[in-house]
Amino acid sequence: MDGVNADGGPAVGIRWTGRAYLLIGVGSFLAVAAVASRSAVPLFVALPLLLVPFATASFAQSRSAQADLTWAAGGVGADVDVTGELRGSFEGGVGDLVLEPFLPLGAVPTAPLRISRGREVIRFSAGWRLLEPTIATVRPPRVVWRDPLGLVERDVGGARPGLELGRYPAEIHRLGAIRLDRTIALPGETRSRRVGAGGEFYGIREAAPSEPWGRINWRASARVGRLLANDYQVDLTGDLLIVLDVRPCSSDRTLDARLLGIARAGVYGIADALFHSKVRVGYATFGEFVEALPLSTGRGHRARVLAAVAASRLSPVAGPAERCAFSLKRFYRPGLTTMVVSSWTGDMSEELVPYLRRQGFPPLLISPSPLPMLEGTGGLAPDGELLARRLELVERRARLSETWRYAPVIDWNDYWSLEGLARFLRRPARRRVS
Amino acid sequence: MSAPVVDAARGGSRLTFVLAVLAVSLFGLVGGLPDLIGPAIGVVGLVLSSLWRRRPTTGRTFAPLPALVALTVLAVSAPVVASAELLGGFATLALLLWLADDPARPAGGGRRAVSALASCGLAVGIAWSALLLLPSTSGRVGVAGALLAAVLLVLGYLLVREAEGRSSVAASA
Numbered sequence: 001m002d003g004v005n006a007d008g009g010p011a012v013g014i015r016w017t018g019r020a021y022l023l024i025g026v027g028s029f030l031a032v033a034a035v036a037s038r039s040a041v042p043l044f045v046a047l048p049l050l051l052v053p054f055a056t057a058s059f060a061q062s063r064s065a066q067a068d069l070t071w072a073a074g075g076v077g078a079d080v081d082v083t084g085e086l087r088g089s090f091e092g093g094v095g096d097l098v099l100e101p102f103l104p105l106g107a108v109p110t111a112p113l114r115i116s117r118g119r120e121v122i123r124f125s126a127g128w129r130l131l132e133p134t135i136a137t138v139r140p141p142r143v144v145w146r147d148p149l150g151l152v153e154r155d156v157g158g159a160r161p162g163l164e165l166g167r168y169p170a171e172i173h174r175l176g177a178i179r180l181d182r183t184i185a186l187p188g189e190t191r192s193r194r195v196g197a198g199g200e201f202y203g204i205r206e207a208a209p210s211e212p213w214g215r216i217n218w219r220a221s222a223r224v225g226r227l228l229a230n231d232y233q234v235d236l237t238g239d240l241l242i243v244l245d246v247r248p249c250s251s252d253r254t255l256d257a258r259l260l261g262i263a264r265a266g267v268y269g270i271a272d273a274l275f276h277s278k279v280r281v282g283y284a285t286f287g288e289f290v291e292a293l294p295l296s297t298g299r300g301h302r303a304r305v306l307a308a309v310a311a312s313r314l315s316p317v318a319g320p321a322e323r324c325a326f327s328l329k330r331f332y333r334p335g336l337t338t339m340v341v342s343s344w345t346g347d348m349s350e351e352l353v354p355y356l357r358r359q360g361f362p363p364l365l366i367s368p369s370p371l372p373m374l375e376g377t378g379g380l381a382p383d384g385e386l387l388a389r390r391l392e393l394v395e396r397r398a399r400l401s402e403t404w405r406y407a408p409v410i411d412w413n414d415y416w417s418l419e420g421l422a423r424f425l426r427r428p429a430r431r432r433v434s
Numbered sequence: 435m436s437a438p439v440v441d442a443a444r445g446g447s448r449l450t451f452v453l454a455v456l457a458v459s460l461f462g463l464v465g466g467l468p469d470l471i472g473p474a475i476g477v478v479g480l481v482l483s484s485l486w487r488r489r490p491t492t493g494r495t496f497a498p499l500p501a502l503v504a505l506t507v508l509a510v511s512a513p514v515v516a517s518a519e520l521l522g523g524f525a526t527l528a529l530l531l532w533l534a535d536d537p538a539r540p541a542g543g544g545r546r547a548v549s550a551l552a553s554c555g556l557a558v559g560i561a562w563s564a565l566l567l568l569p570s571t572s573g574r575v576g577v578a579g580a581l582l583a584a585v586l587l588v589l590g591y592l593l594v595r596e597a598e599g600r601s602s603v604a605a606s607a
């Protein structure tokens with residue numbers, strides 16, 4: 001896992017700070033001055049300055065310290081409240097342990113890092129505001145032992161896991177209550193019930209000779225004296241394929257990465273909400289090539305999909321749009337409702353939706369807009385900035401209207417709201433939603 | 435942008451500052467500078483260091499620089515007398531004690547640093563006693579040279595030891 005210090009053992013390696021070098025430098029100068037001026041006074045001043053860094057380093061080497069971190073994130077929406085504690089063994093007390101300030105990418109602090117110290121525990125809390133929806137693993141804060149004089153420091157060992165942080169628009173939580181079959185543009189996506197290997201418990205039947213052991217109901221079998229197996233009721237409200245476009249779409253890689261972060265958070269929330277209503281969900285990313293997870297439901301598949309979403313990264317190379325459409329046919333049957341989440345900042349993104357449509361995948365496009373991020377970056381006067389924003393908005397609207405010929409488009413302008421998607425799913429009509 | 439840190443145990447004592455001011459002032463008084471210029475230089479250096487240390491920036495690691503410059507000026511200009519030698523060492527120790535009592539760190543830093551400072555104080559005491567027992571000028575320079583050589587040897591030994599420790603850590607990683 002990224003950002004995990006799981007070695008568990010005491011960390012070694014002492015680093016001298018700039019202050020130690022300052023003391024040694026001044027002390028050396030005084031020692032040389034003493035010899036040059038044949039005076040012992042500078043030497044008496046130099047002696048403690050030269051000795052103290054080594055004395056503290058010697059003490060640091062002999063101290064053992066280990067700190068295990070437990071922390072959690074609370075708060076609502078963009079506000080994140082982090083609380084945690086460091087527990088472990090600290091030879092010489094916790095006074096010299098330093099918890100360095102930490103802040104995840106794309107967050108601003110709203111509350112100071114508050115630290116309180118007990119005998120063998122350090123508790124801390126912090127407040128952040130996320131600028132955008134985020135699915136991320138926050139790296140654990142750095143914990144170091146630093147001597148009181150601030151001359152030497154060393155890393156402190158212990159298990160310190162990353163903090164899983166997932167924030168996405170609140171409307172996504174309501175998607176699970178929406179009948180997905182109303183979103184289907186083509187036939188074949190109807191609500192159905194069937195008995196299968198996964199889902200809610202349905203009943204017990206005689207086990208077949210080739211029955212997997214995991215499906216045998218051992219208690220019932222013991223009661224009746226022969227092998228019985230469980231049946232499960234798979235409640236399908238429709239299947240959904242989510243395609244995340246991870247191609248670099250603009251020349252600005254930072255902008256692409258931020259847009260992908262927002263798209264990832266949206267996909268994470270949508271998939272999570274749909275799994276709650278037992279929708280079969282498939283997930284694919286398209287960078288240079290397609291990477292796909294098959295259609296399925298259940299807790300195991302949910303964990304697989306959510307992990308894959310969280311691990312999605314910007315592809316270094318952009319593959320052609322037709323490759324995505326053709327490759328998807330190898331993994332999924334045509335006719336499957338397809339939700340494409342693409343940052344939509346370049347021409348080649350426009351081709352993806354028509355190709356998917358032509359290959360039989362009825363798409364719905366969710367497009368995080370780059371315009372809020374570009375606001376104020378042009379270096380223009382306020383009037384010029386306003387005009388530039390309006391022109392960019394007009395151009396974006398024109399592009400989106402071209403895509404409306406092939407698929408409904410959700411223009412995701414306000415990153416903390418997906419009301420447009422929720423409204424569309426309630427009343428799916430071929431009209432503009434923003 | 436990083437969040438400010440509020441440590442409930444944050445401390446720092448005025449006592450160590452007063453002690454450092456007294457020690458530096460006394461050192462300045464027995465120094466070679468006329469009138470009260472010596473104590474003034476020492477106090478100004480300490481005050482500047484104290485103000486620098488209170489600034490919440492990363493450069494505060496170099497906060498002792500003004501006080502060290504003041505000490506250097508006083509030490510270089512001081513006459514070769516036993517009281518100046520003793521007060522020079524004492525002023526440096528007091529400065530280090532004040533340095534350990536950082537208001538941005540948990541209280542009691544001076545107490546926690548006593549073990550490290552005690553070894554330095556012991557070295558100063560031994561050196562001063564040796565100087566008193568060897569009153570001739572050549573003897574003083576000889577002791578000074580020997581001390582300088584010893585310090586450089588210790589420095590070299592510890593640097594080599596640290597380098598070996600780092601290389602073994604890198605090899606095990």
